[in-house]
Amino acid sequence: MTKKFQITLADIAKKVNVSKVTVSKALRGHPDISSTTKEKIKQVARELGYIPNYMARNLSSNSSRTIGVIVPKIAHSFFSNVIEAIYDSAFEQKYEIILTVSQENAERELQHIRSLLSMRVDGLIISVSQQTKDDAIFQKIKKWGIPLTFMDRVINIQGFNSVVADDQGGAFSAVEQAIKVGYRKIAHFAGYTHINIGKERLLGYKSAMKKYGLTVRPEWIVNGGFSEEDGTKGFKTLYDSGNLPEVIFAVTFPVALGVYRAAQHYGLTIPKDIDIISFGNSGGLNQFLSPPMSYVEQPTIELGRKALELTIENVKQKNKSIPRTITLPTRLVLCKTCVN
């Protein structure tokens, strides 16, 4: 950073013939200063092209009006939508966002947390990576009293705000739909069940099965991951076993897509030979499939907005508010699968 561009309060002060303090106050609209000098100071600041130094400001005021965000991925429609919502509401509330990406890597996530704390963000929003198991850093954050909100991907720890989608309810309604259509052999591609989203969706599946008196066959709960590849692989195994269900409820859209493609690869027709229902629609990508799948719609925008709102609220209340979990509703959207 070159020197010359550093116009400081002192420069303005000298020019207007007042003290630095007066300038500082005037520029921040402090009521102390008379409107005449205020105007004069602002005018000169504009002329000089003054740009306040956040570093200095934050260092002395010990607050940054900045929220740190950590997500597992960016180039995934779910996250990119959530992120955009966070940015938009932050802009409205005049907060800055510092976004980091863990790439589903727990170690990288930890490094980013440290960086953000180093930057003295006022609060944190985090959607944990698939790998994240160690909660030591979160315990410290709790001890230090830094406002943190878990979003969508939460870790099992008390004392923090969290904002999640109604994963269980959404899964339930998807499976219920399959049952109402008349299916009895219902498989679930469950992804990782050590993460809340996997666990909750599995619970939703199970409770729907139970409610309608259907038996949950262990071989029809297919574990793996959340990616397309996992869907493909899982389907192949199932297909080779010669024991296909009537319908598959997939834990994420990529998994559903993997299944979809594998099924087509084996010459099966969707939904006639094998039916599918998905959690998520990949930001509309689903509409381009023929046939498009019925799916559980996720409240991406709301997740982002609510997470930011909660975090800022907590910052303002100096982390004294009672931790709560906000569950946002999902919605079943019927397309061309799992319908009569």
Added chain:
Amino acid sequence: MTKKFQITLADIAKKVNVSKVTVSKALRGHPDISSTTKEKIKQVARELGYIPNYMARNLSSNSSRTIGVIVPKIAHSFFSNVIEAIYDSAFEQKYEIILTVSQENAERELQHIRSLLSMRVDGLIISVSQQTKDDAIFQKIKKWGIPLTFMDRVINIQGFNSVVADDQGGAFSAVEQAIKVGYRKIAHFAGYTHINIGKERLLGYKSAMKKYGLTVRPEWIVNGGFSEEDGTKGFKTLYDSGNLPEVIFAVTFPVALGVYRAAQHYGLTIPKDIDIISFGNSGGLNQFLSPPMSYVEQPTIELGRKALELTIENVKQKNKSIPRTITLPTRLVLCKTCVN
């Protein structure tokens, strides 16, 4: 931010019985300090859970190892891929990224530039909004000597690095393909031609037409915007005029999609009744269309990586390097349109 968590150099210094400076140097691996005290200091720092204060560090060292990024959108596959690439290479090079989103709004863009300058980022990467016309701020940035790289969306101003895709070449090869297939009536949906990407792609279209001796009919250059809606609207106008071309080359994937859907809406079959070729494929979304369109592939990852690389290089050379424009190659990908 609560006080108690602010472990400072002084705290460590007191405990180890050395001065702050020694601690500072030790923690940064400065060769001055003996390895014994270095180890001891690091040990204590770890115990105390010391987290350095970037604000203070950057304020006194007058550099931040941080690059500011401004993009028009996040929730668009092109940008989310570019952004992810920027984040990944920044992580490799131990730089921090501060990302902001203009939402295609010039005023918001300006505010973000100010914020980032306020934060004293070491350099800037910017992909300008559709609206951006005023170059005053860029002139100032040039004067101040702050490294800035334009990426993909550039503004017409000298003296900055830029990284762009070969828009003209890509457009040329797309149109050439249409011609080779045998089409003569070739329309171009051109979006905004005041922005480089629109302008360059239009040039590519024109030069291909010229090379093969085809006349460019003014009514077949359809201006508008870069969105799906613009494609739809443009196609409707064209359709109503009763004077449809054989093939449409669309400036962006969303525009192509708008055309695609409008054509289907009128009962036209693609590519039989009307053919289409697109610039961009929306991160693979194109593959879900039936038929998928042939398209010009954009070098998203390379754009991001190169932009960061160039910016950091420039930071290191204190903005003394000669400004250059890097044009990254595009690639024509043939699918089910514009083929024999």
Added chain:
DNA sequence: GTGAAAGCGCTAACAA
């Protein structure tokens, strides 16, 4: 309504 003094946590330059 205005300003002087002190200090935020750190690093740089120079001494010892």
Added chain:
DNA sequence: TTGTTAGCGCTTTCAC
């Protein structure tokens, strides 16, 4: 090898 002094640009406190 270690420490002293000064200061980054700003805000806060308290006196005038």
